[in-house]
Amino acid sequence: MVYVKWGFWLIVWTIVAAFLHYSLPKYDVVRIVNTYEKRQDLDSWTRMFWADPDEQSRRLANRDVQFIQAVRPNGRTIVYRNEDTGWGWPPYFKFDTANLYTEASDLISTKADPKWVAIMHFGWRNIFLSIFPNAISVTPVDGPEDKPFNWFTNLFMVVLAAFAGYVYLRWRRFRRNRLDPVWEGVEGSLNAAGGAISAKRNRFQAWLNTWKAKK
Known part of the structure; x- marks a missing residue:
């Protein structure tokens, strides 16, 4: 990946x-x-x-x-x-x-x-x-x-690099403050759901084992 x-x-x-x-x-x-x-x-x-x-x-x-x-x-x-x-x-x-x-x-x-x-x-x-x-x-x-001296191209590249750096920093800040908490919440919910399903599966397996023991 x-x-x-x-x-x-x-x-x-x-x-x-x-x-x-x-x-x-x-x-x-x-x-x-x-x-x-x-x-x-x-x-x-x-x-x-x-x-x-x-x-x-x-x-x-x-x-x-x-x-x-x-x-x-x-x-x-x-x-x-x-x-x-x-x-x-x-x-x-x-x-x-x-x-x-x-x-x-x-x-x-x-x-x-x-x-x-x-x-x-x-x-x-x-x-x-x-x-x-x-x-x-x-x-x-x-x-x-x-x-x-190529003033236009050099100045353009400096401005473009500064703009790209600004966008990158804003994106990192936005991802850290807005997206990461959401993904962490989603991940936590999925983990909790997975844990609940696993617990239910274990209880169901234990119930089946009790019937096997009776037989």
């Missing part, structure tokens, strides 16, 4: 952690090497990882998506999609896809003369499922080590 309980909570917290990791903003310091637009297929397995800003997009099997190709300081490549989030989730309220595409195109640079930028994004990159993080903003920085 203990293993089932811990397994359940492990699954729950894994889902919560994955949800937060996907939704919260992150920063990458990169060098933009290209921007382009491509017709992207939206299959049933990966549709959830693409923006869904309007009713029309829900009926489309594919659509044109803007992409930003970049290179990290260590030489590894990364590709971002550039889609409006609209009023959907996560609530970034991004409506400036065209402007961001122009800004990214203007910041394209070469390896010989790099221009480093900090791209704020959310989501994951998976080459097997063809999913891409969604770029939210592009900000020039002084160098590859000049990564902005």
Whole structure:
């Protein structure tokens, strides 16, 4: 029973952690090497990882998506999609896809003369499922080590941890003051009922034994 309980909570917290990791903003310091637009297929397995800003997009099997190709300081490549989030989730309220595409195109640079930028994004990159993080903003920085401090995500995690701790303490207090006495009363009643039944069974057995003795 203990293993089932811990397994359940492990699954729950894994889902919560994955949800937060996907939704919260992150920063990458990169060098933009290209921007382009491509017709992207939206299959049933990966549709959830693409923006869904309007009713029309829900009926489309594919659509044109803007992409930003970049290179990290260590030489590894990364590709971002550039889609409006609209009023959907996560609530970034991004409506400036065209402007961001122009800004990214203007910041394209070469390896010989790099221009480093900090791209704020959310989501994951998976080459097997063809999913891409969604770029939210592009900000020039002084160098590859000049990564902005992620104030929002860190503050959000602190507030979330404090809220979770508060809820946990309130729950423990509620369980100690309200639930535990009830369960103790129920357990005591069950024990008393069990004892009474056992006593009656013993008396009945003793009565039968008296008849056996007479025989």
